[in-house]
Amino acid sequence: MRKIRTLFYCIGQGIRSIWKNRVYSLASAGTITACLLLLGVFYFVIANFNYAVESAESLVGITVFFEEGTTEEQILETKEKIRMRAEVADVVYISAAEAWENYKAESLNEELSATFGSDNPLEDSASLEVSLSDVSMQKILVRHVESMEYVRKVNHSESIAESFDGIKTLLWIISISLIAILVAVAVFLIRTTISTGINVRREEISIMSIIGATDFFIRAPFVVEGAIIGILGSVLPIGILYLVYGEVIRTLKEQFDSVFTAMNFIDRTKIMQQFIPLALIFSLGIGIIASHITAKRQIRKIELQH
């Protein structure tokens, strides 16, 4: 009961303080908004990159094709040799007929596949699909398999994952530096806001202290103020990103669906479920920590004066 009343008191005081100090409060909340918008954009891009890479990686593996005229027996022999290697998880033999069926099912519509009749244009396309237990060994495995007898060609999709990695690192570096700058600005503005609020109320604070208010009680309204600034700063970016993300993935899908069949994005609800807690922790964290530190320092100063 008492705790609840104190909580309401502190929230009331915090709101009062924000209102009295609205220009600084708005500036602080605005900086947090900018931080979160940036953070959000980068988060969404990177999360989708990861998603794409993950779905690609689940397909990654190497495919081994054989020279014309290689018999099924020879292929199966090779299959056993590859399977013996430590980094190999599994090897699947795909006969030419299966390859053709798969291709028809995945990439051609019925009309188109009908035109081929019973011909198999992939006559010599029997292959081994090798999946790895250790993706980092892929290069070595590829080199080894390429040197094996009967092997004509080894396909691998490593390059996709590698270029993704480069872009991801770059994106992280850019976003982390931008966010670090914005966080510094936000912290500075919150500290100014809280300091100003404390200065306006220094008389009140010194009276409170002499009357016997606890440090916690004196400080709480300012920490609440910081927390509210944080929450205010996170409302707009969450809303904007929610709306914009939906639009963007819809447009991208409409524009490019014909080009890439496998253009997949993280579902809006799912990505917001990840982003909202992140955004709130981020903004509340900045608001509370910055205001707490400032309040503690400034109030100590006031208590030592007069």
Add this chain to the structure above:
Amino acid sequence: MAADFDINREMSKIEAPVISFEHVSKEYQKGIAAIEDINIRIYKGEFVFIVGSSGSGKSTLIRLMLKEILPSKGKVFVAGREIGRLRKYQVSKYRRSIGVVFQDFRLLKDRNVFDNVAFAQRVVEAPERLIKRQVPKMLSLVGLMDKRKSFPNELSGGQQQRVALARALVNNPVILLADEPTGNLDPKNSWEIMKLLEDINKRGTTVVVVTHNQEIVDSMQKRVITLRNGRVISDEEKGRYRYAKN
């Protein structure tokens, strides 16, 4: 001047003092003592004037009692506890049992009389029920019930000091400290405040008043402690204001 033999007063001294300074010195700056080797004992129910010229160390004594500052040497005891050793969280509890008023009233200008008094209870998280009961009681005691909705700037100095007094008393303090409470008041208002302090003392609160008001000190016949240059130069029952010769 020999004091009368007052058996009640002498009996009370058998108990431990409420406030006790033992060899207390305070140097705000190294080597410059604001007060030096102060030894004072104040007993339960006493009314004590502390007088002395400006800069003699009176406010320093008040601030030491509140633990706003710490002694450079010596110890201050309140109710037998050395307050220098109280932890931070104990200090706020401790201050709730002490009422203070200042020369400049220190009221909150953006709140009315009722809320100024209630403020002292709100900051110690008193239940609203108690606030509704205590605040009017205190406002009646200082004669300001009809001004409860007024703001400080609508009141005279004397009225403002009475609000401050109501605020100091609302949490039922054991000790009341007043640092030049009549310093900004005319003689009539000064007398009213002093009479109030005397009433409060008669109800059992130990009262310590720092003042420059010679007329009042001389006629009230209370214990008077005189400071000069940070030292106690006299401490008399039913004393008089001594001219501080520097």
